[in-house]
Amino acid sequence: MVFEANQPIPNLPVSNRPKLVILGGGFAGLKLAREMIKSEYQVILLDKNNYHQFQPLFYQVATAALEPSAISFPLRRVFHHTPNVSFRMAEAQKLDQENNRLFTNVGYIDYDHLVLAMGADTNYFGMKNIMEHATPMKTVSEALYIRNRIISNYEMAINIADVEERKALMNVVIVGGGPTGVELAGAIAELRNTVFPKDYPELNFKNMRVVLAEAGPKLLAGMSTEASDKAVVYLDKLGVEVMVNAAVEDYDGMTIKIKEHESLQTKTLLWAAGVKPNLIKGLKEDQMIPNGRLIVNQYNQLKDSENIFVLGDLCVLTDEDYPRGHPQVAQVAIQQADRMADNFKAMTDNRPLKKFKYKDLGSMATVGRKLAVVDLPYLKFQGFFAWITWLFVHLMAIVGVKNRIMIFMDWAWNYLSFDPALRLLIRPRYVKPKDQDELVEEKHD
Numbered sequence: 001m002v003f004e005a006n007q008p009i010p011n012l013p014v015s016n017r018p019k020l021v022i023l024g025g026g027f028a029g030l031k032l033a034r035e036m037i038k039s040e041y042q043v044i045l046l047d048k049n050n051y052h053q054f055q056p057l058f059y060q061v062a063t064a065a066l067e068p069s070a071i072s073f074p075l076r077r078v079f080h081h082t083p084n085v086s087f088r089m090a091e092a093q094k095l096d097q098e099n100n101r102l103f104t105n106v107g108y109i110d111y112d113h114l115v116l117a118m119g120a121d122t123n124y125f126g127m128k129n130i131m132e133h134a135t136p137m138k139t140v141s142e143a144l145y146i147r148n149r150i151i152s153n154y155e156m157a158i159n160i161a162d163v164e165e166r167k168a169l170m171n172v173v174i175v176g177g178g179p180t181g182v183e184l185a186g187a188i189a190e191l192r193n194t195v196f197p198k199d200y201p202e203l204n205f206k207n208m209r210v211v212l213a214e215a216g217p218k219l220l221a222g223m224s225t226e227a228s229d230k231a232v233v234y235l236d237k238l239g240v241e242v243m244v245n246a247a248v249e250d251y252d253g254m255t256i257k258i259k260e261h262e263s264l265q266t267k268t269l270l271w272a273a274g275v276k277p278n279l280i281k282g283l284k285e286d287q288m289i290p291n292g293r294l295i296v297n298q299y300n301q302l303k304d305s306e307n308i309f310v311l312g313d314l315c316v317l318t319d320e321d322y323p324r325g326h327p328q329v330a331q332v333a334i335q336q337a338d339r340m341a342d343n344f345k346a347m348t349d350n351r352p353l354k355k356f357k358y359k360d361l362g363s364m365a366t367v368g369r370k371l372a373v374v375d376l377p378y379l380k381f382q383g384f385f386a387w388i389t390w391l392f393v394h395l396m397a398i399v400g401v402k403n404r405i406m407i408f409m410d411w412a413w414n415y416l417s418f419d420p421a422l423r424l425l426i427r428p429r430y431v432k433p434k435d436q437d438e439l440v441e442e443k444h445d
Contacts, residue, residue, distance in 0.1 A: 035341030095282030177214025
């Protein structure tokens with residue numbers, strides 16, 4: 001089916017209400033759209049996927065602890081019986097700021113107010129070889145690919161006689177010592193220690209290295225020294241090799257070159273080292289800082305624009321407490337969306353707008369099956385109770401009661417048995433047009 005980009009998006013509801021277009025169905029965009037239900041606005045939510053993804057649990061999909069559907073929620077289901085809120089699956093292509101028009105792959109849409117909440121994507125820092133050969137984890141499909149990649153490697157390794165070649169297939173290197181890297185390293189190490197030896201008794205998992213490489217001087221740079229030090233202790237107990245001040249310089253699909261460290265041999269390099277904003281054409285250079293984040297004021301209003309607003313990872317808002325901008329975490333996005341919803345409602349009621357002020361609720365990371373580190377504003381703790389806290393906070397943040405129940409049951413089973421049942425090598429297949437009956441399998445590494 002061919003869509004005309006120079007035609008309006010068809011079948012949108014006709015309304016005399018001010019049109020609020022939200023681009024992105026992540027934490028910020030979904031929160032804002034839900035808060036605007038029953039408001040005086042016609043709200044159109046656009047996203048390139050028709051589901052919301054719960055990013056903090058991607059690593060559990062990648063390590064076979066959860067199925068993808070458990071952390072994904074259909075966006076259309078959220079907006080059942082909400083006549084003023086509509087969803088369209090569309091990918092933004094260009095923005096015309098002068099004419100208040102957004103072009104997408106399914107047509108254009110005119111707006112009275114536009115909110116950009118497209119989030120961020122993987123940042124390879126200009127290293128083309130790493131971009132080509134490393135595996136990121138910024139979407140649920142990428143997490144599922146990692147699961148397939150790791151299991152596929154072991155299925156191949158068991159049929160290879162050469163020990164060194166087997167080691168390269170079995171080794172896993174994670175780059176990036178933030179919460180994602182720490183959680184991913186801990187989960188993979190536990191699989192190596194407990195689960196994979198039962199699945200592949202012919203392989204010697206003492207030969208499998210799990211390496212976590214961080215370019216900075218410590219893990220969990222955004223958390224306390226206590227949390228960072230304890231995370232290293234927990235990872236060490238799991239057998240993870242932690243390397244700090246280890247900047248990755250190159251990777252050719254087999255050899256990782258690390259500044260001032262030994263080179264590593266692996267077929268599996270998982271990249272969790274940084275993010276960059278998702279941008280579209282039509283934004284001006286003076287509206288962004290050098291790394292691409294968009295400059296906004298205390299109301300999250302885009303620089304030099306009256307009716308475009310920016311939320312979450314995409315924007316940079318500086319104040320006395322955060323002179324370099326807020327951390328690119330979910331809580332910032334959610335709080336910004338909540339304040340913006342109040343301000344949009346204030347506009348219709350002719351009330352003054354309120355400035356955004358971030359309230360740090362703390363941060364946390366889990367390390368393996370029973371341990372975590374938690375930094376709250378006035379309390380820091382680690383260990384089993386921290387892990388229970390981590391479970392509760394993430395479970396309550398999941399969209400949908402059914403998804404919460406599914407995840408709770410999976411977590412309970414994995415804790416009692418530690419034998420996740422999702423170690424399936426699922427390779428997507430597609431059917432060619434009707435005049436060709438042959439099933440064709442997608443190319444895989």
